Amino acid sequence: MVSKQYKEMLSGKSVIRQLSEFATKRGLEIGYENVFDYSLGNPSVPCPIEFTHTMMDLLKEKSSGELHGYSPSLGNPDFKEAVAKSLEKRFKIPYEAEHIFPATGAAGAIAHAVRAVTSPGDEFIIFAPFFPEYRPYLTLAGLNLKICPPDTSQFQIDFEAFETLLSPNVTAILLNSPNNPTGVIYSKETIERLATILREKSIEYGHSIYIISDEPYREIIFSNVENPCISKFYDNTLVCYSFSKSISLPGERIGYIAVNPSAEDAKILCPIFSQISRGIGHNCPPSIIQQAVAKVLDSTSDLAVYEKNMNLIYQTLIDLNFQVVKPHGTFYIFPKAMEENANSFCEKAKAYDLILVPGDSFGCPGYFRMAYCIETEKVERSLLALRKFVETEYPKDSII
Amino acid sequence: MVSKQYKEMLSGKSVIRQLSEFATKRGLEIGYENVFDYSLGNPSVPCPIEFTHTMMDLLKEKSSGELHGYSPSLGNPDFKEAVAKSLEKRFKIPYEAEHIFPATGAAGAIAHAVRAVTSPGDEFIIFAPFFPEYRPYLTLAGLNLKICPPDTSQFQIDFEAFETLLSPNVTAILLNSPNNPTGVIYSKETIERLATILREKSIEYGHSIYIISDEPYREIIFSNVENPCISKFYDNTLVCYSFSKSISLPGERIGYIAVNPSAEDAKILCPIFSQISRGIGHNCPPSIIQQAVAKVLDSTSDLAVYEKNMNLIYQTLIDLNFQVVKPHGTFYIFPKAMEENANSFCEKAKAYDLILVPGDSFGCPGYFRMAYCIETEKVERSLLALRKFVETEYPKDSII
Numbered sequence: 001m002v003s004k005q006y007k008e009m010l011s012g013k014s015v016i017r018q019l020s021e022f023a024t025k026r027g028l029e030i031g032y033e034n035v036f037d038y039s040l041g042n043p044s045v046p047c048p049i050e051f052t053h054t055m056m057d058l059l060k061e062k063s064s065g066e067l068h069g070y071s072p073s074l075g076n077p078d079f080k081e082a083v084a085k086s087l088e089k090r091f092k093i094p095y096e097a098e099h100i101f102p103a104t105g106a107a108g109a110i111a112h113a114v115r116a117v118t119s120p121g122d123e124f125i126i127f128a129p130f131f132p133e134y135r136p137y138l139t140l141a142g143l144n145l146k147i148c149p150p151d152t153s154q155f156q157i158d159f160e161a162f163e164t165l166l167s168p169n170v171t172a173i174l175l176n177s178p179n180n181p182t183g184v185i186y187s188k189e190t191i192e193r194l195a196t197i198l199r200e201k202s203i204e205y206g207h208s209i210y211i212i213s214d215e216p217y218r219e220i221i222f223s224n225v226e227n228p229c230i231s232k233f234y235d236n237t238l239v240c241y242s243f244s245k246s247i248s249l250p251g252e253r254i255g256y257i258a259v260n261p262s263a264e265d266a267k268i269l270c271p272i273f274s275q276i277s278r279g280i281g282h283n284c285p286p287s288i289i290q291q292a293v294a295k296v297l298d299s300t301s302d303l304a305v306y307e308k309n310m311n312l313i314y315q316t317l318i319d320l321n322f323q324v325v326k327p328h329g330t331f332y333i334f335p336k337a338m339e340e341n342a343n344s345f346c347e348k349a350k351a352y353d354l355i356l357v358p359g360d361s362f363g364c365p366g367y368f369r370m371a372y373c374i375e376t377e378k379v380e381r382s383l384l385a386l387r388k389f390v391e392t393e394y395p396k397d398s399i400i
Numbered sequence: 401m402v403s404k405q406y407k408e409m410l411s412g413k414s415v416i417r418q419l420s421e422f423a424t425k426r427g428l429e430i431g432y433e434n435v436f437d438y439s440l441g442n443p444s445v446p447c448p449i450e451f452t453h454t455m456m457d458l459l460k461e462k463s464s465g466e467l468h469g470y471s472p473s474l475g476n477p478d479f480k481e482a483v484a485k486s487l488e489k490r491f492k493i494p495y496e497a498e499h500i501f502p503a504t505g506a507a508g509a510i511a512h513a514v515r516a517v518t519s520p521g522d523e524f525i526i527f528a529p530f531f532p533e534y535r536p537y538l539t540l541a542g543l544n545l546k547i548c549p550p551d552t553s554q555f556q557i558d559f560e561a562f563e564t565l566l567s568p569n570v571t572a573i574l575l576n577s578p579n580n581p582t583g584v585i586y587s588k589e590t591i592e593r594l595a596t597i598l599r600e601k602s603i604e605y606g607h608s609i610y611i612i613s614d615e616p617y618r619e620i621i622f623s624n625v626e627n628p629c630i631s632k633f634y635d636n637t638l639v640c641y642s643f644s645k646s647i648s649l650p651g652e653r654i655g656y657i658a659v660n661p662s663a664e665d666a667k668i669l670c671p672i673f674s675q676i677s678r679g680i681g682h683n684c685p686p687s688i689i690q691q692a693v694a695k696v697l698d699s700t701s702d703l704a705v706y707e708k709n710m711n712l713i714y715q716t717l718i719d720l721n722f723q724v725v726k727p728h729g730t731f732y733i734f735p736k737a738m739e740e741n742a743n744s745f746c747e748k749a750k751a752y753d754l755i756l757v758p759g760d761s762f763g764c765p766g767y768f769r770m771a772y773c774i775e776t777e778k779v780e781r782s783l784l785a786l787r788k789f790v791e792t793e794y795p796k797d798s799i800i
Contacts (some may be wrong), residue, residue, distance in 0.1 A: 001607045002665045002672060003519055009675040011670065017473075020550050046464030055459055064446030070650045073417075104504065104653075111681025119403055133678060140679025150638060171401050200555025207401045250470045251687025253504075265402045268410065272402060275409040278533060280680040281511025283504060286689060288653025 008021045014039065014132065017291035017362045021345075023355045029352070037355045038370040041180065041331065043248040045373075048299040051247060054292045067291065071284040073274045075102035079294040083256055086297050091229045094261050101273045104253035104285050106216045107137065109240035111280055112273040113257050114141050114172065117210040117238070117265075123169040127157060128363030129334060131180045131214075138174070146170070150364045155184040155325050155334070159193060166201055172210040173198075175230060178217040181328020181362050181369035182334040183310070185221070188228045195234040203238075208264050210239045212372075216255070219246035219300050221329040222307045235262040238269070243293055245331075248301045254285045255294055308330040309372040309379045320390045331373040334359065338394040342368045352389040354382060414532065415761045416440065419746075423755045430753070436782035438770040439753045441731065443648040446772075448699040449699070451647060454692045466742065471684040473674045475656075479694040483656055486697050491629045494661050496630035499542050501673045504653035504685050506616045507537065509640035511680055512673040513574065513657050514541050517610040517638070517665075523569040527557060528763030529734060531580045531614075538574075546570070550764045555584040555734070557594060566601055572610040574597075575630060578617040581762050581769035582734040583727025585621070588628045595634040602636075608664050611637045616655070619646035619700050621729040622707045630670065635662040638669070643693055645731075648701045654685045654693055708729040709772040709779045716783045720790045731773040734759065738794040742768045752789040754782065 016039055022038040058067055074080070078096035087095045103109035118124060120142025126134050128150040138145050146165045151158040175194075177186040186194075198209050213230045218241065221227050231237040242255035259269045277283060284290070310327055317324045317335050324335035339347035342358035346368055349356050359367035372379060423437035458467055460485035474480070480497035487495045518524060520542025526534055528550040538545050546565045553560040575594075577586040586594075598609050613630045618641065621627050631637040642655035659669045677683060684690070709725055717724045717735050725733035735739055737745035742758035748758050759767035772779060773798055 001517065001519075002668065003516055005519070006516060006675045007668070009678075010671055026733055040470075042465075042470055044465070047468055052459055052464075056456060059452055059459075061457055064452075064648060065442075065444070068447055068649045068651050070440075104681065107683050108681040111679075116403055116406060117401065119401075119405070121478035136675075137681070248464060249468045251468050251684070253683055253686055268402065268407065271410055272406045275406045275536075278409075278507075278536035279511075281504065281508040281537070281682065282680075283507050283653055284651070286653055286686040289686060312654045 009136070016132065016357055019355050019357055022350070026353065033378065035355065036378065036385055037353045037374065038077050038372060038382075039357055041326075041371045041373060042250065043243075043245055043301065044375060045248055045301040045303065045305055046297060047248045048301055050296045050299050051249070051292060054295045056289055058288060066295060067288055069287065071102070071287050071290060073277065073284070074270055075100070076290040076294065078289065079290040080353050082294040082297050083258070085199040087258055091232065093229075093231055095258060096261065098270060099259040099261055099266060101257040101259070101270045102285050102290055103240075103255050103257055104282060105200050105244055105250070105255045106214055106240050106242035107133070108244070108253065108282055108380075109173075109257045110212065111141070111241055112276045112282070113212045113238045114138060114143065115276045115356055116269055116272045118143055118171045118185045121300050122171040123167060125162070125165050125170060125173040127175070129155070129179075129181050129359060129367065130363055131176060134174060144169070149361050152364070153334075155179065155182040156186060156190045157194060159197070163197065165196070168205040170209060171207065172212055174212045174214060176214045177230070178220065178227065178329035179253060180217065181329040181332045181359070182325060183332045184325055185225060185227050185328040186230075188226070191228055191230055191295060194199070198234060208236050212240060213237055214240045216242040217330040220303050220306055220331065222310065222327065225328040227329065231258070231260045235260055236264055238263070245297070246300050246303070247293070247324055249289070252286065252289045254281050254289045269304050269342070305376060306373065308376055309374070312376070312379050313370060313372055316386060320387060331371060333372065334367050335370075336374065337368050338390060340366055342366050348393050349389055352385045354385055354389060403759045409536070410595070416532065416757055419755050419757055422750070423452070426753065433778065435753050435755065436778065436785055437774065438772060438782075439755045439757055441645075441771045441773060442650065443645055443701065444775060445648055445701040445703065445705055447648045448696060448701055449691060450696045450699050451649070454695045455688065458688060458691055464700040467688055469687065471502070471687050471690060473677065473684070474670055475500070475684055476687065476690040476694065479690040482697050483658070487658055488526050491632065493629075493631055495658060496661065498670060499666060501657040501659070501670045502685050502690055503640075503655050503657055504682060505644055505650070505655045506640050506642035507533070508653065508682055509642070509655050509657045509687070510574075510612065510614060511541070512676045513638045513640055514538060514543065515676045516669055516672045517612075517667065518543055518571045522571040523564070525570060525573040527575070528734070529555070529579075529581050529759060529767065530763055533578060534574060544569070547577050547763050552736075552764070552767075555579065555582040556586060556590045559593060559597070563597065566597070566715040567640045568605040568607075570609060571607065572612055574612045574614060576614040577630070578620065578627065578729035579794040580617065580730060581723060581732045582726055583730040585625060585627050586630075588626070591628055591630055591633045594735040598634060608661055609730050612640060613637055614640045616642040616645050617730040620703050620706055620731065622710065622727065625728040628764050629668055631658070635660055636664055645691070646700050646703070647696070649689070652686065652689045654689045705776060706773065708754045708776055709774070712776070712779050712783060713770060713772055716786060720787060721796075732770060732791060733770050733772065734764070734767050735770075737766055737768050738768055738790060742766050746792050749789055752785045754785055754789060
C-alpha cells in the first residue's frame, strides 16, 4: 500500500520547480538565453579551480580504499579537523573536530539538527519569509510548525508576533541569515534581542530552546555589510552549513553541522546525529568530496558577480518605484509586487519572459523573489524587459 | 532539549563497530597485519580502474555547472537511463528510467523504499539472521518489526514461522539475498513459495504486501550458483541496490531503487521517493559519482578473491568440525559457534587475535560471522590461528 501521506504530497508541486520547468520549456521555443529565468537558486559561477585540481590529485595519489572506503560514522577526521580549525580562526569560537558533523548539504544537516533537539509533536518556530522547503523538512520530522509573520519594513524580526508564538512546547527555532528569499542579514540588535528572549524563556520553561541556524549563504556578503555570527550570541546554537553556494558544489551534497562548544549538550550532539543517520538512511557525505573540500576549505568561487547583479537589479527596481529592501548578501532579492496578488503579477511577467517567483510559498504573499545567480549580461537584458513589463502593465498613473 | 529517543540509542553501541575498534587498537600493539580482523564488511579490492579514469575525464572535460550542479530531484537522467537499460538487458524486465531512483547507497534506498509502501505503526517482517542495521532503519521509520526466526539447517525461510507472523497489519517484508551474514542465496523454490503466500495474503487482506529486496551483494556470486531474480517472481518488488560492494565505492554513497515495472504503483513510486527525500534530508547521490558510475555500470571490481577466501575458510571450518552452510556468494560466512554462547566463543577467540562477530545482533544467537573481505594471505595465516584456537579451547574429546 503506497503511503497516503506521501501520495498526497504529489499534488502539491513546488512553485519554484514549476516555474523552472516553464522556463526550460520556453527556452526550447525562443532559446534559453532569451528567458530571464530568476526561478532557481543554482549557483552560476564555477567551483574554485583548486577544488578540481585537488580532486585530480586525490584520484592519482590515493589508493581506492583510502579514497572510496566507508567514512567513519562521525565523518572523515581530516574534514572535521579542517572545518573546526577554520571556524575557530575565523569566529574565535573554540570549535574542535568533535563539534563538527559532516552532512549531505544543508538539507542533510537540518534533518539531523532538528531531530536531535526536538521530539515529534514539539512546536517549532520559523520566520516568514522562509525557504519553502523548510515546511516539508520540519513537518515530516513530526514537528508542529509555527510561522512568525514577516516584518516587511526591514525583514528583521517582528518580536511582538514572535513572543505570542512562544510556549513551553517550543523546543527549537530556525533562523536563516543571510536570508533566502530577502537577502537580508539579521542585525546585531535583532540577534541580541532574540537571544535575550530565548534565554529568559528557557529558564521560565525549564528547558533549553535551540537555535538551528541555516547559513548556506554565509560567504556571500556584500560590501560594507557586517554578518554577525549567531553562535557568538547564543550558546545553544547548531549551525547548518553547506558548500553548495560558497564553492558552487550543490550537486555534490557536502555541508556540516557545527555544534557550539558552549551548547548544553555539546559533547553528545555529534554522536546523537550519527544515531539519527541510521534512521534516515544518511551515511556521511561522499568520501572523496569530504577529502577534497577539507583541502580547499577557505577558497570560494568568484562570488563578486552576485553583488554586481544585485546592484543592477536594485537600482532598476527603485527607478521603477518598487518597494524593496536592499539585500545584504545571497543572490536573492524580494520586492513587493505591483499588485496585491503576487501570483497574478508573476503570471503577467511571463509574457515578457521574466520568470519571477511569487512570495506565497515563502510565507509572504504580495512579494516576489528573484534569484539573480545568472550571467550579468542576461541581468542587463532582463531589466529592459522588466521596465517594459512594469510600464505596460502598471503605468504610473494607475499606481497609488 | 536533546531527543530522549536518540540519546537512549547512544548506549546501544554496535557490536560490529566495537569489535572493529578493538581490532584497530590491537593493531597498534602488534601490527594490524597480525590482527585477523573479520569484523567489517568493507571491500578489500580496489574499484575498477575505468571508474578512476572516468572521474578524471569528467573533471577535465565537463564544466563545473554540468558536473557539480544540482541533480534533478528524481536523479541524473543519464544514470537512470543507463541503470534501466543494464537491468533490462540482464534480467529481461522492461525497466525504464522512470523506475529508477538514485539513492545514497542501500541505506538511502531502504529509507525511501520502506517509507513509500508502509505507514508508521504497520507491521514489517524481516528474516533472521539479518544485517543488524535493519533494526534502526525500520524502527526509526515507525514500523513495528516482526522477526521471522532462522532456518538454521540451510538458512532458507522457515515458512511455518513466517505464516504465523503474517497479519493484515503487515504491509511489507524485507529480503536480503545473497544474505549478510550467511552468504546464502534464496533458492527458486523458496522465492516461489514466498511469492505464492504473499499473493494469496494480499488478496485475503485486500491490500498489497511489498517485498523490499536489499541486493548489495548481487554481483558477488560463487561458481555454479544461480541467483534467482526476486522481481521476476513477484510484481510488488522494490530492489534496493548499492555499488558499495560490486565496485568497491562504499564511501561514495551510490545506489538506487529499481521499481518493478509491473508493481501496482510503478508509475508513482519514484515521485513518491522524491517527496520522502524532502523529509529525510536526502538530495540525490553526489552528482559527479552518478555521472561516473553511469559510464562504468557493468564493470565490477575483481571479485574472485572473495570466492578464494571463502573456499579456504569453509574447508578449514569443515576440517575443524564446525557446523556451517557453504556460502553461495557475498564475503560472509556464518558458522555455528563451538559453544552455546557465541559471545563467549568470540571473546575467547580474541586471545588468538581472531576478530569474529557473535550472531546475537543478527537475530541468530549461537552463530558467528566472518567478513572475509581481506587479503588471501592474511586469511591463510588466520586459519592457523583458528585451528590453534579451536584445538586449544575446544579439544575434540570435549565436543559432543
